[in-house]
Amino acid sequence: MPTVLLAGLRQPLDLWLRRTGLYDFHVENGAKMVPFAGFEMPLAYGNVGQVASHTHVRTSAGLFDVGHMVQSMFRGPTATEFLEWLTPSSLGGLAPYSSTLSVLLNERGGIIDDTVITKHAKDAFYVVTNAGRRDADMAWFKERLEEWNTERGGKGGGKVEWEVLDGWGLVALQGPESAGYLQALTSFDLKGLTFGRSAFVPVEGFNLHVARGGYTGEDGFEISIPPQHTETVTRLLTKSPVQLAGLGARDSLRLEAGMCLYGQDLDEDTTPVEAGLSWVIGKDRRENASFIGAQGVLKHLKEGPPRRRVGFVVEGAPARQGAKLFTPGGEASIGTITSGIPSPTLGKNIAMGYVTSGNHKKGTEVEVEVRNKRRKAIVTPMPFVKPNYYRG
Structure with a gap:
């Protein structure tokens, strides 16, 4: 601020x-x-x-310290169905005390926020959302919860309660x-x-x-x-x-690690398909299309998105948020860098951003405008550094 x-x-x-x-x-x-x-x-x-x-x-x-993030609990007989309405994830099949990355979607299929949802039981979920989207998220939850509890799955005692773990x-x-x-x-x-x-x-x-x-x-x-x-x-x-x-x-x-920051790499005009997050969309959700924004998301799944989030290795100076991307020697921009840094681990300049479909394949050479000078960049798979998650 x-x-x-x-x-x-x-x-x-x-x-x-x-x-x-x-x-x-x-x-x-x-x-x-x-x-x-x-x-x-x-x-x-x-x-x-x-x-x-x-x-x-x-x-x-x-x-x-990530205490600025918003922690919430959703409880009730239809909590699973409610959160599956707000997100494209398959929460019904999630095992108790398992988590998934997901996204809250608007009616166009754009990402209101990314979130981690942890299922404690079919009637209880722990949800963490971003601090920078606090006002937008809380207004969205409030409006959708009122609609759910009065007009949709909340009828007949199936209401969902929402508790924000403030502080x-x-x-x-x-x-x-x-x-x-x-x-x-x-x-x-x-x-x-x-x-x-x-x-x-x-x-x-x-x-x-x-x-x-x-x-x-x-x-x-x-x-x-x-x-x-x-x-x-x-x-x-x-x-x-x-x-x-x-x-x-x-x-x-x-x-x-190839992870997105909301407000830079994700926004309400970006679908999860464009963002490279199609994996959060459950197979059954693609078939029943019962989530908010399904029409826009399924269109991108079927026809392919107009642009895609990809990684880059950039020669010379690092490319920062807002830097424009071009085909080699091209005049019209084909995309924009959303995040970029000199990588401490790799000793290279890395970035992520969006390019028009067709320019997104691994090894594609593009040019990025840094300080009014074109620099070579190569489309590179993410994550840039191999993850070390513990899987047992």
Whole structure:
């Protein structure tokens, strides 16, 4: 959120930005706080640079505060059907305490937000959505829930209830040493908790919802914490070798892992097919087409989308968000870069973006305009760095 100017006076950021329950903890640990998604969030800590923090997560373990994300519970006899109306995922066949990446879709099939949905039971789901989409998501949930409970599946006692876990902490312990570190704090056998699974895990006397997964491509856990215990639990999780990590490292790690950032790589004018997320659309959902936005999504599945999200390796200077793409020597733009960085792990400039269909195949050479100069870029499969998820 930008600083606001009123009558020539610069208003302090903290008048306009929210804080997670770990704000004081971040300041105590030397965090550089910056505006992000309506919150004051840590960019980096002390004199540890973004590349060093990134590398530590790839080789050891780091902890991210993701408490700005919106955590919700949906409960009721028709909770499965309700969420299958809002998303194209097959939630009915999901095993208890299993998770899936999904998308909330508008009537045109555009992505309102990406989300992780965890099924606790057929009548109970834990849903995490993005902080930057909080207002849009909550308005969408409220409107659709009222419609569902009055006109659709909520008739006859099948109503769905929605609880926002406001103030709850959420931290992401990520990296190859994260499992060993967390295992030392619990009697729960984490070997049985494979990627995409979750459980309530006792951690030093606290019963916490722990989901194996994350936003880095590494093994790790996302841990939900009641408000009164957030700082205490976080202190337990940040002893050597775990280092605190901020937004800078989080962005470079997720891009190396080929993961999207809403508002850059995804928006309401982009379908999951264009975004390379067709795998979130269940086979049965394609057949019954009972989700919001099905017509637009199924059209792209059948006919092919007009553009596609792909990865690039860029020569010379890194290409950033908004850089235009061209065929070699071409005059008309064929697409746009949505995210780009110098990759700390690969030592190359990597990016993702959208190109017109036909220019999306692996190995296709394109040109990207960086600082008014055309540079060579090669369409490259994602993820750029092989993931290290624990699958047992």
